[in-house]
Amino acid sequence: MIIGVRGDTLHIEVSDTPLPDSPQHGTSGTGLNFYRNRIESLGGTVTIQQESQLWSMRAAIPLSDIAVVSPQE
Numbered sequence: 001m002i003i004g005v006r007g008d009t010l011h012i013e014v015s016d017t018p019l020p021d022s023p024q025h026g027t028s029g030t031g032l033n034f035y036r037n038r039i040e041s042l043g044g045t046v047t048i049q050q051e052s053q054l055w056s057m058r059a060a061i062p063l064s065d066i067a068v069v070s071p072q073e
Contacts, residue, residue: 008062012059016056035059039061042061046059
């Protein structure tokens with residue numbers, strides 16, 4: 001995981017290689033879509049890639065007055 005700030009943007013990079021014997025968790029698949037929608041609503045970008053068995057996600061989130069994250073009700 002890499003987290004850093006360049007200029008007025010927060011950058012996050014995460015990658016993972018699932019273990020060969022790990023079971024499928026049967027999730028609904030809404031997790032990544034939730035984060036993508038939330039970050040894009042703040043004016044940011046999300047990129048998700050798979051290369052062979054390596055999954056990676058990169059996010060860029062602007063750090064401005066508009067990008068104030070408040071708790072969900």
